[in-house]
Amino acid sequence: MLVGKAGKNGRRKSIWRGVPRWARICTVFGTVLMVLSGAVLVGTEVLMARYEGAVGKADLFGDQAAGAQERKSDIKGPLNILLVGIDPRNPETPPLADSIMVLHVPAEMDRAYLFSLPRDLVVDIPKFSKANFSGETTKLNAAMAFGSRVPGENPDAARGFELLAMTVQKVTGIKRFDAGAIINFTGFQKIVDAMGGVDMYIERDVRSEHREPSGKHREGKPGGGGYIGPQAVYKKGNRHLSGWQALDYVRQRYPVNGVPDADYGRQRHQQQFVKAMVGQAFSADVVTNPIKLDRVLRAAGQSLIFNGRGSSVVDFAIALKNIRPNTIQMVKLPGGGVYEGKKYKGEQFQAGVDDFFTALHNEQLDPFLLEHPEFQNKTK
Template sequence: MAKSSEPKTKRRAPLWARLCAIFGCVLMVVSGGALVTSQVLVSRYAGAVETKDLFGNAANGATKAPVSDIKGPLNILLVGIDPRNDTTAPLSDSIIVVHIPKGLNQAYLFSIPRDLRVEIPPFQKTGFRGGTSKINAAMSYGSSVGNGKHDVAQGFDLLAKTVSKLTGIKKFDAGAIINFNGFKDIVDAMGGVTMTIDQNVKSEHLQPNGKPRPRRPECASNNCEHPYVGPQATYKKGTYHLEGWQALDYVRQRYGLPRSDYDRQRHQQQFIKAMASQALSKNVITNPIKLDSVLRAAGDALIFDGNGHTVVDWGLALKGLRADDMTLVKLPGRSDIQNGRYLGESLESSADDFFKSVDNDSIATFLIEHPEFFQKL
């Protein structure tokens, strides 16, 4: 983990960078400019992205509409998951909503706590009758396709409906499932990422050399609060150049942090911002080999649904966005503890006012009046 003082860049990026960012929040949300990379590479990236019906629209006979129909305001749902096979029910470990106002000149990102207790609506496809649970379980309740198999795309559909019920967002215009290992591969393809660590963090999962920490024998067959032993990878306050495994490990930690998952949400958003500032600083565009590697890694990291539009369509429609146009928002919340037992997280009532500003496309005004919602950079 090398200390760094690398300056931020405000250069404009080509289409490939916009594609990677908007649907993985991985590289950058930036404006157009000249298309430096070749159309062959852009087509290769678009072809590498797996597309699935994430919103259950296939049964409605939805068809592709013109790119000109992509108009603001827009809401995009991004969900991060651990790699799982089709026999394991998926859990959404990271839930991020991106709101883009009518002018398509800004991107507001806010995270939803994975342990937030919410009303999950009924889901006919799996026979789930609905009920109150942690929001990260919604994908699991919606993913079963019979015979012990699970479909992460079908699970996304129920999660999207749950987030809609929570926030009042009537419809998501696009969505993506992001494989956490894909983050690591993209960072490695770029040659690492420079980011500022705002608090000392110890890894629950990895040793200083990046290898997994040994698991305590008594925790092999049951859930322990702290199942690992041995030396821990440590991330100290400061600005560092991180390898892929370090960046991924850092943004996944919550145990031992004062604000637990709220600290982790902030770190994940800071990582997104760091990736947004990094794309051009690593000289990716002028290095065809590295560029191709980054595009392939970004494509492999995503399952995408653009509601009838391809990732290229979306990249063109949002060509006016720049890296500095990303605003990180934090939602106020607290832990629900009853009779000494942790039940999950709850949002403060002021979050409802924020959700109304999303629905009214008035987030900018809301943030001026409620600066406490700005996420710390």
């Protein structure tokens, strides 16, 4: 089988001196969404405290379990942040990583690169004694499920994240993640609705597998094997999407529904949505409306479990204050199917991806992307 390779208050006030109050709020919101999904945000003391109190916290990297002391220091680049999206069904079901993204921030801390790893990437998941897992070669998204196992208890998503992070490090060669987040995808819907919807460009007509035009879930075919009933359609062009529409759109990944490049198309749509959502967060409609902004911040906090390895989400918001939607480069990692005969087994990376990871380690992504424009994702 082929395998894909791999303040205190005084201090904070001095940071924001001279910055208009609601502009600061906008920046804070941007950074939270950046940690959440890839951009930046910053705000007043009250809103920052409210947001930080709303964000879930967990030992995502096993630092506390290993007896490590939290390291509190100034956040400096380069940084690598692992963002994992899950769609939890119930407490008894092991979580699968539906979306796996890495945000790389170079030493200058003035821009960022966001790339996705295919959930079906065939990888060697390492041994993980905490969950009595002996290791296996299989799809990447399974790592979170394997690592989450706790004998006699419900699965632990934080423990699953730890094994997934170990696996992603092995694939990419990243030695250590500086922060990580688990994002509840259904929480995205609440954020979008709190903002009043999101404007984004739909690159081609896409038909929903799961929803009717009204938003109602489509009925399953008798005996299984698909759905029946009318389909919601997302027409090519600039569109305004409600929460359920945005979430539904970024889930589509089959050619029959208008996504010819399957999961790679879905990754691209997710990145486009992230950028549009962050752009909306910076809009005057949100920034100048304290009630709406507060709703959005609280919705974002309730959708996120964050670990900054000793630094808070607000610390990261301040450190990443210079990043904006237009300074985030979306990256696509080319890949293709793995087969045994005609049986599909997953995905593997194509030539050049190892060179991308080498450029990332050497802080040479700008020249690499100039030489390899095919790695740049279009995010109109």
